[in-house]
Amino acid sequence: MRWRAYGEHAALLDCASLAESMAAHATVTSARPPGIAELVPGARSLLVVEIPGSAALAAVRELLADADLEHPPEGRSREITLDVTYDGEDLELVARDAGVSVEDVVRLHTGAVYTVAFTGFAPGFGYLTGLPEPLRQPRLSAPRTRVPPGSVGIAGEFTGVYPRVSPGGWRLIGHTRTVLFDPRADPPALLAPGDRVRFRSAG
Incomplete structure (x- = not known):
C-alpha cells in the first residue's frame, strides 16, 4: 500500500488489489476514527477525507499500518x-x-x-x-x-x-x-x- 496526498485535507491509499481495498475500507469503517468526512473506495484505492483541523488522516494511517488486512472485520452490513x-x-x-x-x-x-x-x-x-x-x-x-x-x-x-x-x-x-x-x-x-x-x- 502507498499513501499519496490528495489536496489539503485528504489522502489516497493505493492498494495492490480489490481485496486489499475492500479490507482497508472495512477496517476504517469498523473503527470509525473521529474526524473522517468521507471514505471513497475504488477498485484499487481508498480516498480518505478528513474534517479540517482533525487528526483523522494520521489516525487512519496508523490504524491501517497495524491492521490485519488478510482478516478484516465483518462489520454490520445491510x-x-x-x-x-x-x-x-x-x-x-x-x-x-x-x-x-x-x-x-x-x-x-x-x-x-x-x-x-x-x-x-x-x-x-x-x-x-x-x-x-x-x-x-x-x-x-x-x-x-x-x-x-x-x-x-x-x-x-x-x-x-x-x-x-x-x-x-x-x-x-x-x-x-x-x-x-x-x-x-x-x-x-x-x-x-x-x-x-x-x-x-x-x-
Missing part, C-alpha cells in the same frame, strides 16, 4: 434483495460461453451473496463482487449506446445494475424494477460500499 426478471439480451450468450443452460445461469446468479465493493460510473451504480466463476465473462466487444434502467449485467468479476439509461458494455442477463438512484431520497443511492446484495428471480 442486506438488500433485488427481484430480477431474467430476460436479458445476452442471457443465451452468457449461458453458451459458460457451457451451461439458461436455467443454470439464473441458478448461479441468484445463488450467490454479493458485496458492494465500490460505486461509480453513474450515480447509484454498484460494482458487486462474488460472481460465480462460470459467469465471469468479458464485456461485449461493441458496447451498446443505450442500456435501459434496471438492466442487470455482468462483466469480468463483477455484476451490477444500471440505475439509469446510459451506454454500457456489460452482458445483460435481466432487469429489475427496483429504483437504484433517486435524487429526492435520503440517501439518493440504494447501494453503498459494504452492503450485501442478493438477487431473486421474479419469474
